[in-house]
Amino acid sequence: MKILLLINWKIKYCDEIPDGIQPSDYSCPKETFWFFKYFNEEPQVDVVDISAPEIIEKIENKVRFHFYQTFKVLKQMNDYDLIFVHGSNSAMLLCALKRILHIKTPPILDVDISSFHQAYTSGIIHRLSQFSSKAFDYMVYHTSSQIDYYKDQFPWLVHKSKFIHVGVDYDYWKLKSYPEIKEKDSYIVCVGYRKRDWDTLLKAYDEAKLKEKLYLIGNPDIKCENKNVVVLPFIPIDKLMTYIVNAKYSVIPLDDFNYSFGQLTILQQMAFGVPILAADVPAIRDYISCSDGIISYKPYNIDDLKEKLVKFSKFNKDDMEQMKKKNIIAVKTLLSEKRMALEFEKICKMLNEQ
Secondary structure (H helix, E strand, O other): OEEEEEEOOOOEEOOOOOOOOOHHHEEEOOEOOHHHHHOOOOOEEEEEOOOOOHHHHHHHHHHOOOOHHHHHHOOOHHHOOEEEEEOHHHOHHHHHHHHHHOOOOOOEEEEEOOHHHHHOOOOHHHHHHHHHHOOOOEEEEOOOOHHHHHHHHOHHHHHHEEEOOOOEOHHHHOOOOOOOOOOOOOEEEEEOOOOEOHHHHHHHHHHHOOOOEEEEEOOOOOOOOOOOEEEEOOOOHHHHHHHHHHOOEEEEOEOOOOOOOOHHHHHHHHHOOOOEEEEOOHHHHHHHOOOOOEEEEOOOOHHHHHHHHHHHHHOOHHHHHHHHHHHHHHHHOOOEHHHHHHHHHHHHHHHHHO
């Protein structure tokens, strides 16, 4: 099967397999791209990212969809058996042209990450999304509760869509090793820049009076007078991972939105066997339920988060070790990248045979 893959991020195009770059962030002719390597019948996957001239990138950022990709692939797209679009904002122009000009294309499979621009229900971009999405042959989403939004705003997609868990490649992450630091197990780590409920976390932490310090990594603008709270800016990935793997546990205080975000954060930490305390929000609820190595709390609820912080801090080493093992088992089974890939392969085959 020949697949034309449009992705809504930039990658590195290489002649040789690079070191230190995740498989989703490079394309090399010596290796099938990303999770497609786990298909039972290995496909040919040609990847087109969102790279564009600077002036066009500025325009795309304002209109919030990527149209330059479409112009790059129009001539050759019918040489493929399937167009796989990862990120709906990379599908908008292509699908609009398909409807307006009655362009013939291979089947189009869309992966809708953010409920069509963060679950908007009005505006020009929303109307364009509604119009263009009628050209989708199938759609996949990674947060099960997004189906409620589709039923309300995109009912024509409900019968030709499916929820699939995002998977992580444990075999990739298990090869990574990071040094043990002197602060190991003496702090709680919280990673992220946007869409985090810092206020609830900081208030709950203040009231919990824990012996563990709290490291907040990624947002240098956080203001806190508690001397046990360490605020760090965005740091290199190796240093970040060192802080994560040496933490006693991680807190993921996501805001409550009905679309996919924060999933790779929780999956990567699970792959390292980090016990996790996470907000029970739609974006990661499907993933929390896959492992007993994660405890959830009610979003925006200071008392519940305080209670769970205290509970976590009372766990002994055996308790924490069991949570670590359960998180690793989850990403090797229910939340594995291979399992996700095989689910996608079934859909690709179905579309190719229509």
